[in-house]
Amino acid sequence: xxxxxxxxxxxxxxxxxxxxxxxxxxxxxxxxxxxxxxxxxxxxxxxxxxxxxxxxxxxxxxxxxxxxxxxxxxxxxxxxxxxxxxxxxxxxxxxxxxxxxxxxxxxxxxxxxxxxxxxxxxxxxxxxxxxxxxxxxxxxxxxxxxxxxxxxxxxxxxxxxxxxxxxxxxxxxxxxxxxxxxxxxxxxxxxxxxxxxxxxxxxxxxxxxxxxxxxxxxxxxxxxxxxxxxxxxxxxxxxxxxxxxxxxxxxxxxxxxxxxxxxxxxxxxxxxxxxxxxxxxxxxxxxxxxxxxx
Numbered sequence: 349x350x351x352x353x354x355x356x357x358x359x360x361x362x363x364x365x366x367x368x369x370x371x372x373x374x375x376x377x378x379x380x381x382x383x384x385x386x387x388x389x390x391x392x393x394x395x396x397x398x399x400x401x402x403x404x405x406x407x408x409x410x411x412x413x414x415x416x417x418x419x420x421x422x423x424x425x426x427x428x429x430x431x432x433x434x435x436x437x438x439x440x441x442x443x444x445x446x447x448x449x450x451x452x453x454x455x456x457x458x459x460x461x462x463x464x465x466x467x468x469x470x471x472x473x474x475x476x477x478x479x480x481x482x483x484x485x486x487x488x489x490x491x492x493x494x495x496x497x498x499x500x501x502x503x504x505x506x507x508x509x510x511x512x513x514x515x516x517x518x519x520x521x522x523x524x525x526x527x528x529x530x531x532x533x534x535x536x537x538x539x540x541x542x543x544x545x546x547x548x549x550x551x552x553x554x555x556x557x558x559x560x561x562x563x564x565x566x567x568x569x570x571x572x573x574x575x576x577x578x579x580x581x582x583x584x585x586x587x588x589x590x591x592x593x594x595x596x597x598x599x600x601x602x603x604x605x606x607x608x609x610x611x612x613x614x615x616x617x618x619x620x621x622x623x624x625x626x627x628x629x630x631x632x633x634x635x636x637x638x639x640x641x642x
Contacts, residue, residue: 358458359486361465380431386419457497549603562626567614
């Protein structure tokens with residue numbers, strides 16, 4: 349299960365459902381199955397539980413309810429909790445960002461040129477009037493789409509689009525443990541981003557309190573909670589510049605320093621009489637064999 353929920357948005361014909369299905373087929377991501385009373389656009393269309401208007405009327409406890417030209421939509425919070433991908437319109441995405449706070453929500457916009465969109469819309473069997481109405485409505489609804497999006501991907505080639513989105517998801521999700529300091533066995537990994545879209549790192553290390561007392565420190569650094577004064581102090585202490593720390597690894601280096609400055613606050617309860625015993629306990633926490641570091 350991904351740490352975040354990834355929402356695809358875009359104008360009609362940008363390929364949202366196709367891209368979402370490709371992500372599911374290729375990587376196994378779970379698609380949010382919202383309720384709708386509109387007809388299927390294709391016999392094998394995924395992403396919705398298709399109901400009759402009467403069945404939709406009987407539903408209770410829906411969130412993100414909305415109506416469009418072709419039908420009504422809605423889902424339950426439990427559906428979101430179990431999902432990793434969702435397709436929504438602009439207003440639905442706004443409401444999702446405001447109302448769903450259990451996990452970080454990342455918005456991925458899809459873009460396609462007008463000619464491509466027209467071809468795709470016509471392939472659904474829309475009439476000229478239906479197509480014109482949809483294109484016109486989209487220009488108004490998605491005028492400020494880029495302001496909602498964490499990333500906007502031009503959907504010219506399906507395989508390329510899926511690859512770009514997979515890389516973005518990987519960036520937002522947790523990464524593998526990296527040994528940052530052999531002496532104290534400090535390991536770190538990025539575990540995603542918080543609700544403010546700031547990176548979050550999990551760190552662990554052995555703290556020594558003499559020759560026969562050791563603790564394992566374990567915790568997370570949330571950059572949303574690190575104030576500017578602390579960052580300026582660290583940059584001055586280590587002689588860093590913002591340009592020298594650009595990129596993903598730069599955040600990790602700063603996270604290490606933040607953790608080290610408060611490492612004793614992260615101490616776990618167990619005490620160890622040797623560094624080796626503490627190190628092996630650390631290895632159990634991160635699921636790694638640390639014999640090579642001893």
